[in-house]
Amino acid sequence: MSYNFTVILLAQSLMLLLLWESASGFGLRCKEEERRALFQIKAELQQQIELEWKGMECCSWERVTCDPITGHVTRLDLGVGPMPGSILLNATTFLPLRQLRSLSLSGLGITMAGAGFESWSSLSKLKILDLSYNLVNNTIISSLAKVSSLRVLDLENTAIVGNIPVKEFSALNLEVVNLSKNWLNGSLPYLGDWSSLKAISLAGNSLDGTITSTGLCHLKNLEELDLSGNFFAGNIPPCIGNLSSLTILDLSDNQFHLKLSSSVFERAVSLRYLSLSSNLLEGTLSISSFSNHSCLEVLELSTSGLNFEVEVVNLPLQLLVLQLANCILDIEPTFLYSQYNLQGSFNFHL
Ligand SMILES: *[C@@H]1O[C@H](CO)[C@@H](O)[C@H](O)[C@H]1NC(C)=O
Numbered sequence: 029m030s031y032n033f034t035v036i037l038l039a040q041s042l043m044l045l046l047l048w049e050s051a052s053g054f055g056l057r058c059k060e061e062e063r064r065a066l067f068q069i070k071a072e073l074q075q076q077i078e079l080e081w082k083g084m085e086c087c088s089w090e091r092v093t094c095d096p097i098t099g100h101v102t103r104l105d106l107g108v109g110p111m112p113g114s115i116l117l118n119a120t121t122f123l124p125l126r127q128l129r130s131l132s133l134s135g136l137g138i139t140m141a142g143a144g145f146e147s148w149s150s151l152s153k154l155k156i157l158d159l160s161y162n163l164v165n166n167t168i169i170s171s172l173a174k175v176s177s178l179r180v181l182d183l184e185n186t187a188i189v190g191n192i193p194v195k196e197f198s199a200l201n202l203e204v205v206n207l208s209k210n211w212l213n214g215s216l217p218y219l220g221d222w223s224s225l226k227a228i229s230l231a232g233n234s235l236d237g238t239i240t241s242t243g244l245c246h247l248k249n250l251e252e253l254d255l256s257g258n259f260f261a262g263n264i265p266p267c268i269g270n271l272s273s274l275t276i277l278d279l280s281d282n283q284f285h286l287k288l289s290s291s292v293f294e295r296a297v298s299l300r301y302l303s304l305s306s307n308l309l310e311g312t313l314s315i316s317s318f319s320n321h322s323c324l325e326v327l328e329l330s331t332s333g334l335n336f337e338v339e340v341v342n343l344p345l346q347l348l349v350l351q352l353a354n355c356i357l358d359i360e361p362t363f364l365y366s367q368y369n370l371q372g373s374f375n376f377h378l
């Protein structure tokens with residue numbers, strides 16, 4: 029009897045507690061205004077992405093991250109796809125998310141006609157924006173150039189045409205820019221004043237000309253440079269091998285005519301990925317010049333000509349990928365035994 033009574037009492041106080049919590053919003057982190065905005069965003073995107081967003085606590089919803097202390101939404105990852113279709117996104121719907129730092133809308137089939145993107149200049153915390161795989165095209169550029177907080181901008185495959193919009197972007201302090209798989213043409217403009225730049229990908233466009241006087245060597249913070257799959261020609265500026273922060277250098281699939289020697293990359297000791305493949309390579313290079321490159325994993329030196337000699341000697345590091353198609357090789361016999369991590373792409377054409 030008294031046992032039952034205790035149970036009932038306990039259950040009653042629990043119910044009271046729950047009622048009080050939901051009535052007062054005690055413990056609720058989500059801001060009402062932001063929750064409403066999220067519901068609106070959900071409705072706008074309902075054709076493209078199914079979001080199980082319900083209830084009051086938006087901070088516990090999938091793809092939503094809140095600041096643990098203030099409860100403001102700081103991150104929204106709505107990237108999917110790529111999805112077919114075209115969504116006229118109303119960009120002003122995002123404005124109540126004033127503390128938003130990172131937003132991905134990758135692959136949602138967004139077209140620019142929805143507009144209102146210039147209003148994002150009031151999202152003063154927005155640092156990371158991923159609009160890759162949408163049909164936003166050039167019309168978005170002038171709007172984004174007003175979002176002065178942006179640091180990382182991903183516009184891979186977004187139907188952007190014409191010249192690289194360096195002028196617009198260098199007004200921002202962008203650190204990472206991905207413009208790969210667009211329809212960019214013309215030559216690489218002068219980049220030497222873009223001092224914040226850490227990573228840029230221009231892969232898979234129709235860019236041409238030479239890169240020798242584009243100021244690349246002034247970019248002391250440059251970590252990633254991907255120019256693969258264009259029509260660039262000529263040599264590289266020799267100073268590029270002095271960029272000691274460079275971890276990824278991909279110049280593959282171009283029309284470069286690179287005159288190489290063992291000293292070229294000697295000082296670029298942070299390199300993890302170096303691909304010069306599918307260009308015309310010339311000269312002699314000993315891979316012993318990479319002895320101090322303790323992070324090097326991928327080394328691709330396949331050439332489209334027949335005048336490039338590579339001395340393949342034992343290295344005090346383990347490569348994952350080594351491509352040397354068409355190179356004239358001088359191989360130390362024990363090299364293969366000492367490289368036990370080499371994977372599929374190991375490619376000697378003797
Ligand atoms: C876009 O959203 C805002 C805020 O929700 C609303 O006031 C405005 O009418 C919408 N514009 C269009 C074109 O739907």
Ligand SMILES: *[C@@H]1O[C@H](CO)[C@@H](O)[C@H](O)[C@H]1NC(C)=O
Nearest residue numbers: 139140141164165166167189
């Ligand atoms: C960009 O897309 C809009 C529709 O979203 C279209 O009206 C405009 O012509 C496109 N611009 C270019 C340069 O393709």
Ligand SMILES: *[C@@H]1O[C@H](CO)[C@@H](O)[C@H](O)[C@H]1NC(C)=O
Nearest residue numbers: 189190191211212213214215
């Ligand atoms: C670059 O592309 C634009 C837009 O497609 C075109 O009008 C222009 O003629 C192209 N320029 C060059 C140099 O090919």
Ligand SMILES: *[C@@H]1O[C@H](CO)[C@@H](O)[C@H](O)[C@H]1NC(C)=O
Nearest residue numbers: 160182184206227228229252
């Ligand atoms: C675009 O390039 C940047 C920098 O190289 C990289 O971090 C990012 O993952 C790339 N984006 C996509 C969609 O591959």
Ligand SMILES: *[C@@H]1O[C@H](CO)[C@@H](O)[C@H](O)[C@H]1NC(C)=O
Nearest residue numbers: 245265266267268269270295
């Ligand atoms: C690279 O840096 C070294 C040391 O600072 C310097 O002596 C050399 O001239 C530089 N090479 C190029 C090609 O700029």
Ligand SMILES: *[C@@H]1O[C@H](CO)[C@@H](O)[C@H](O)[C@H]1NC(C)=O
Nearest residue numbers: 294295316317318319320321
């Ligand atoms: C590697 O670094 C050491 C010490 O700085 C230096 O003496 C040596 O010449 C370097 N080797 C190569 C191949 O650059």
